[in-house]
Amino acid sequence: MSDLPAMSSEPILRTRGLTKRFGGLVAVNDVSLDLHVGEVHVVIGPNGAGKSTLTNLLSGDLPPTAGEVMFEGRDIAGCTSDHISRLGIGRSYQKTNIFLPFTVFENCRLAAQSRTPHALKVFRRVEGYAEINRLAYEAMESAGLSHRSARVAATLSHGEQRQLEIAMCLATQPRVLLLDEPLAGMGPHESQRMVELIKQLTADHAIMLIEHDMDAVFALAHRLTVMVNGEVLESGTPEQVRSSPAVQLAYLGGEELLHD
C-alpha cells in the first residue's frame, strides 16, 4: 500500500459539482474530485454507480449537464473528446475499443500520429515520420506488446487487446490517464503486469482508475472514492475510506467491497 504524497501541489484535474442527467435519470450527481500528478485516484462502486459515465464526462465522450471540469486551471466541461485528448487527457475503454483490422503497431502509430501538429500532411509517406514511429514503439514497449507488433489486433488474446488499449492511450502522451477497468477479463499474470505498469506510470502521470479488483485497488490507490447511485459516498485515503462508517454501512464491512 502506498503512502499519501504531499497534497500541497495543485491538482492537474479537478471537478466541482459535476452532474449528468439522462432525461429523468441522474447518472452522476454533484461529483467533486481531484487528480494529482504522481497519484492514482481509484474510483470504486457497484455497477451502475456512474463510474463509467464519470469517465465519459471527463474525457468529453459525454457533455456534462452541470458542474465544472478544471484542467490546469481552465474549464474544459463540454469540450469535444478530440479536443480534450489533445490537451493531454487520455483514456482507455472498459469495452475494448481498438482498430481490429489493423496491426498492433498501426494501432499505436495512429494514436501517436494524432499528436503531430500537421497531421493533415497529405503527400508524405506515413512511414517517414521517425518521431511518430518512435512514440509508437515506446508505447508498445511500455505496455509489453513489442513482440506482437506485426499481429493484426483482431487476432490478439483478450488480455493483449486490453494491453493494446493502454498502449494506444500512452502513445498519445497524455499527462492525465483515465483508465476504465483495465484489468477486466485479465488472467492473474496479465493483471500483475498491468498493476506494475500503472505503478510505473504513476511517477509522471495523474491517473484515475476505475477498478473492481480489490487487490489491485489497494495496491495502487493513493486516494479512493466510493460512488453509489451517481454520488460520492466517501473519498479519502484508502484507510480513511475503509474505516468510514458510511462505507461500512453501505457495504456491511470491507469484504463486501469485492462484490457488486
Added chain:
Amino acid sequence: MDFAFFLIQLLNGLQYGLLLFLVASGLTLVFGIMGIINLAHGSFYMVGAYLAWSLSSLTGSLTAAILLAIPLTVVLGMALERLLFRHLYQRDHLYQVLLTYGLILVFEELRSLIWGDDVLGVAVPALLNASIPLTENLSYPVYRLAISGVCLLLAAALYFLIQKTRLGMMIRAGASNRDMVQSLGIDIKLIYTLVFALGIALAAFAGMINAPLSSVFPNMGSQVLIICFVVVVIGGIGSVKGALAASLMIGLAETFGTVLVPEVAGMIVYVLMAIVLVWRPEGLFGGRA
C-alpha cells in the same frame, strides 16, 4: 392573394402533405425498426398507382380496385421481405442501397414491359366527383377532401397501433432492443415481416388514392421517394410523429412555393432540409443522429 385562393392552397398543401405522410411513415418505420434503407420504397407507390389503373379499368370502380390491390401489395411486401430484405438486416448500408437500387431498375423495367411508358389516367369515383363552390369561379374538389380525410384516419390508426396495441409495443421494443425482444420469445422475424408489409401497403395505398389526381406515369416513384427522404431527415428517423410534422411542413412549403415563387419552388424543400441539418441534425423528433 384573397382568402378563397389561400384556402384552396392551404387545403392542397395539407392534402399533399398527408399523402406524403402515408409514404414516409412506412419508410421511417422500416428505417427505425429494422435499420435498413429501402430506396425501392417509392416503387411501391408506383406499383400501387398502376394496380389502381389496371384494376379500376377491369372492375370499373376505383374503390373495388383499391380493395383488391391492398392484399396484393401486402403479399408482395411480405414476399420481398422474406426473399430479399431479410438477408440485409445485418449488412452494411452500402449493400442495402445497392440491392434496393437494383430493385428500382427491375420494377421500372417490369412496369415498362407490363404497362408501357405512356401517362395513364384514372377516373375519380363517381360518388366523390363533385366540387364545393367557394366563390363565383373558385371551387374545391370533394375528392381531395376525401383523400385528406382518409389519410387523417390512417394516421390516427397508425398512432393507435404503435402506441396502444401489443403489436405496437413489440414494434417499439424491437426498435430499441432486438435481443431483448427475442429473449422474451417474441418472434422478431414475424414483426419485421409485418412492419415491412405495412410500410409497403401504406406507400402503395398512397399511390392508389392519388392516381386520379396525379395520373399514372413512369418514374413517379422516384420523385416521391426523394421527397420522403427529406421528410424523414427533417422529422427524425423512426419517428412517425416527426414524419407527420415534416410531411405537412413540406406539403405546405411546396404548394405555396409553387404558387408564390415558381422559379425556385423545386429547391424549397432542400433548403428546409439544410436548415434543419444545421439546427437539429438528428431531425425535429429524432433521438439520435
Added chain:
Amino acid sequence: MNSRLQQFLPWFVVGLLALFPLLENTFYMQLLTKVLIMAIFAMSLDLLVGYTGLVSFGHAAYFGLAGYALALMVPKYEAVSLWWSLPAAIGVCALFALVTGMLVLRTRGIYFIMVTLAFAQMLFFVFHDTKLGGGSDGAYIYVKPAMKLGDFEMANLEKPAQFYWLALFLMAATYLLLRRVLGSSFGRALLGIKVNEHRMRALGFPVFRYQLASFTLSGSLAGIAGYLAAVQYGFGNPEILSWHQSGAVLMMGILGGMGTLYGSVIGAGAFVLLQEVLSNQAWFGAAAKHWQLAMGIFIMLVALYMPQGLAGLAQKFRGKPATEGADE
C-alpha cells in the same frame, strides 16, 4: 504476387492502354475513353466509401456540376482553354463539396445516404427547372477545349485518340494522387475513421475536419471525370447528375471492390462493358431496350453474393484481405 510485380503492374497496364489507339478502332477507343472517365469517377467515390467509410448516394452531383461548369464557361463557337477551364470546373466542385460537406457530415449512416441523395437532387432541380443550364434539354459544348502552349497545339481533343490519351493521363494521375494521399498519415487517419470513428476522436483526431477534407477531395476528383465526360459527349444535361448516375458509380465501385482503388478501375470497365453488351440490339434484339432489367438483377446479385467485388474474388485466391493499407 511479389511486391515488385505489384509495383510495376499498374504502369504496365497504363502502357498497354496507351498503345490502344494504334489499333485505329474508333468505336472501342471511345468506349475505352468512357471507361477511363468512369474509372476516375469511381476512384473518387472509393476515397469516400472505401477509405473514409461514408456511403454517399449523391456523387453524381459533382460529376454533373463540373460538366455544367464547363458548358457555361465555353463561348458559343470558340474553344475554351483547358488550362483554366479544368481547374475552374474542379474548383467549383470543390467549393460545392466543401459547403454541402459541412452540412451532410453532421449526419451518419442512413441519414448520410439520404442527405447526400437529397442534395444531389436539389442540384438536379436547379439545372432542370431553371434556365441556367438550358433546362431539361441541357447545355451544349460545340467546340472542345483547346490545349495550347503559346501557339503550339499540344493536343487536339477533337481527335478521339488524343482525347483518349488525355483521359488515360488523368486517370493515371488520379490513381497516383490517391495512392499517395492514402499512403500518407492523412490517408491512414481516414482509414482509422472508417474502422472506428469514435476511437479516432478519443485519440484526439478532429474527425470532422478529416472527413470534410476527404469529402472535398472526392468531390473535386469527381469533377475531373465530369469535365471529361462533358467534353466527350459535347453536352451537359440534368441526366448526368441524376441519382441513376450516383447509383451506377456506386455499383462500379462495389463491382470492382471498394477500398482497393484499382478495383474501381476494374469495376468501371466491367460496368461500362456490361451496359454495352446488355443494350446491344444486334445480340438481344427488342429485349435490348429493357437492358436495365438484366442490370437490376445483376446489381442485386452482386449486393447479395459478391460484397467484396472482383478485387475481393482475386484476393480470395491469394488469401489477403481486400482492404489495402490496413496492414504494414
